[in-house]
Amino acid sequence: MTQTRSKMAVGFIGLGIMGQHMAARIMAAGYALSVYNRSPEKAAALVAAGAVAADSPGAVSQASDVVITMVGYPADVEEIYLSKDGIVASAQSGAILIDMTTSSPDLAARIAAQAAARGLAALDAPVTGGDVAARDGTLAIMVGGGDDAFEAALPVLERMGDRIVHLGGHGAGQHAKMANQIAIASTMLGVCESLIYAKAAGLDADRVLDAIGKGAASSFLLNGLGRKILQGDYSAGFFVHHFVKDMSIALIEAERMGLDLPGLALARRQYQRLVDAGHSQDGTQALFRVYDAPAPGAGG
Amino acid sequence: MTQTRSKMAVGFIGLGIMGQHMAARIMAAGYALSVYNRSPEKAAALVAAGAVAADSPGAVSQASDVVITMVGYPADVEEIYLSKDGIVASAQSGAILIDMTTSSPDLAARIAAQAAARGLAALDAPVTGGDVAARDGTLAIMVGGGDDAFEAALPVLERMGDRIVHLGGHGAGQHAKMANQIAIASTMLGVCESLIYAKAAGLDADRVLDAIGKGAASSFLLNGLGRKILQGDYSAGFFVHHFVKDMSIALIEAERMGLDLPGLALARRQYQRLVDAGHSQDGTQALFRVYDAPAPGAGG
Numbered sequence: 226m227t228q229t230r231s232k233m234a235v236g237f238i239g240l241g242i243m244g245q246h247m248a249a250r251i252m253a254a255g256y257a258l259s260v261y262n263r264s265p266e267k268a269a270a271l272v273a274a275g276a277v278a279a280d281s282p283g284a285v286s287q288a289s290d291v292v293i294t295m296v297g298y299p300a301d302v303e304e305i306y307l308s309k310d311g312i313v314a315s316a317q318s319g320a321i322l323i324d325m326t327t328s329s330p331d332l333a334a335r336i337a338a339q340a341a342a343r344g345l346a347a348l349d350a351p352v353t354g355g356d357v358a359a360r361d362g363t364l365a366i367m368v369g370g371g372d373d374a375f376e377a378a379l380p381v382l383e384r385m386g387d388r389i390v391h392l393g394g395h396g397a398g399q400h401a402k403m404a405n406q407i408a409i410a411s412t413m414l415g416v417c418e419s420l421i422y423a424k425a426a427g428l429d430a431d432r433v434l435d436a437i438g439k440g441a442a443s444s445f446l447l448n449g450l451g452r453k454i455l456q457g458d459y460s461a462g463f464f465v466h467h468f469v470k471d472m473s474i475a476l477i478e479a480e481r482m483g484l485d486l487p488g489l490a491l492a493r494r495q496y497q498r499l500v501d502a503g504h505s506q507d508g509t510q511a512l513f514r515v516y517d518a519p520a521p522g523a524g525g
Numbered sequence: 526m527t528q529t530r531s532k533m534a535v536g537f538i539g540l541g542i543m544g545q546h547m548a549a550r551i552m553a554a555g556y557a558l559s560v561y562n563r564s565p566e567k568a569a570a571l572v573a574a575g576a577v578a579a580d581s582p583g584a585v586s587q588a589s590d591v592v593i594t595m596v597g598y599p600a601d602v603e604e605i606y607l608s609k610d611g612i613v614a615s616a617q618s619g620a621i622l623i624d625m626t627t628s629s630p631d632l633a634a635r636i637a638a639q640a641a642a643r644g645l646a647a648l649d650a651p652v653t654g655g656d657v658a659a660r661d662g663t664l665a666i667m668v669g670g671g672d673d674a675f676e677a678a679l680p681v682l683e684r685m686g687d688r689i690v691h692l693g694g695h696g697a698g699q700h701a702k703m704a705n706q707i708a709i710a711s712t713m714l715g716v717c718e719s720l721i722y723a724k725a726a727g728l729d730a731d732r733v734l735d736a737i738g739k740g741a742a743s744s745f746l747l748n749g750l751g752r753k754i755l756q757g758d759y760s761a762g763f764f765v766h767h768f769v770k771d772m773s774i775a776l777i778e779a780e781r782m783g784l785d786l787p788g789l790a791l792a793r794r795q796y797q798r799l800v801d802a803g804h805s806q807d808g809t810q811a812l813f814r815v816y817d818a819p820a821p822g823a824g825g
Contacts, residue, residue: 393728401733401736404730410715410718412712415710422703422779425779427697433692433701436653436665440658441763444712491787
């Protein structure tokens with residue numbers, strides 16, 4: 226059984242679109258919250274609502290029973306956790322460190338080992354669901370780490386997600402998130418190739434979606450991002466550059482395991498074309514650009 | 526407005542799993558039904574229920590106001606429609622010919638042209654939904670052809686499907702079905718690569734599906750066939766050899782249109798490995814075999 230410790234002090238590092246919503250939900254549940262963000266202006270709304278602004282990840286960690294991070298890249302994760310005055314060096318004995326960034330399974334295991342040497346528990350807990358689920362507390366959270374830390378962290382995690390799955394030891398949450406991104410990668414190829422075919426064949430692609438959107442071809446991406454593509458809406462729900470980062474991690478892990486994942490590798494290459502064309506700030510549905518206006522020499 | 530002509534005589538050619546259900550529904554609605562199948566034993570149940578068995582496609586056509594075909598391959602479609610004593614040569618003036626086989630858009634246009642020259646109307650009307658939807662009359666039906674023929678055929682089509690979309694002229698139904706198969710092709714890559722990654726990472730892949738099965742990675746195939754894969758159930762809902770046929774048609778059409786569809790091409794190659802290993806009678810989810818036990822020299 227889990228115990229709600231509403232007086233537990235929570236620190237939250239990384240206040241992007243996702244992190245701001247997640248931190249706000251934790252504070253709204255009565256936890257004392259301290260926050261840090263590299264660009265301090267992103268902390269303003271939370272501070273106005275009662276959070277304490279700290280001036281470094283280490284300062285957040287000194288004040289917190291639970292430290293949560295939601296930053297951009299594995300390099301950021303490594304720096305804030307493992308640098309000389311980082312989270313692992315600064316946190317109180319007995320604290321629980323939860324990295325919710327989508328990051329490398331290997332790095333999650335390294336952080337956990339260094340944390341354990343200082344009497345700290347670490348969890349990797351990446352999420353899916355996007356900003357709407359972050360706001361509504363309906364994220365899926367994939368957790369790797371020890372049972373005791375998972376149980377102790379669960380009340381806090383339950384403020385952010387409604388589908389919280391403990392998948393195994395350190396790195397297991399990140400591996401599950403990679404499985405998620407791998408499924409998305411090739412599905413996006415299928416969505417874009419289906420729609421460009423429909424358009425090239427002279428069909429009304431919206432009517433094609435009407436016809437195929439509930440059968441075997443149906444997916445969250447076809448029905449959601451497919452319509453955006455047909456409206457020419459490439460605005461970001463999830464950034465291309467973040468997805469490219471995730472696919473790169475997955476490819477490195479797959480290679481390490483001796484797995485050949487040619488669909489993932491192809492998707493990674495197609496998205497690189499999108500980045501090379503200057504569209505890394507678009508949403509992932511912008512992959513359609515690669516098909517709609519192929520680069521010179523790209524075939525097609 | 527459409528008019529129900531319940532005395533209209535319908536002929537049905539091709540009584541596989543799909544065709545038997547579809548023909549039975551038409552007869553149950555009060556249409557006079559004549560049937561033909563290359564293997565006559567597959568007509569037995571329908572004949573016992575009141576259908577008239579004919580001994581050739583031409584004989585079915587002579588007796589019918591509406592002729593429906595649901596056979597295997599484009600070569601079969603071409604033979605039964607365009608051979609010397611085939612459907613086009615045998616049908617009554619004013620008859621409507623409806624090919625519901627997944628077949629080539631180009632062939633659909635050729636059949637329509639030859640049919641028109643004899644005063645016949647043709648529709649291409651491939652379906653999605655599988656045997657359960659065929660039994661329940663809930664297929665999606667994608668229709669190409671003229672407006673008058675579509676309106677006249679609609680009462681019969683409505684016995685078989687609940688999502689009937691008229692997409693344009695001759696071949697448009699087949700093109701829409703290709704768009705459907707193209708989306709499926711790469712999505713299947715994503716499903717298999719996601720699950721083999723989860724297994725290789727030592728995760729409980731069923732729990733991974735629990736975690737990712739409602740978010741951005743979710744699809745009909747991930748949630749449906751993904752579970753079958755994890756049970757080792759490769760039984761056919763939809764045969765590998767039929768899917769390979771469909772992907773080959775789509776690739777030919779894409780090439781004709783100058784479209785580069787690398788995800789589809791990759792899926793076609795991966796499925797060919799499955800065929801080469803002797804699994805063409807499996808269901809499409811058997812693609813996982815290619816990842817789970819890579820062929821020698823296949824990388825991975």
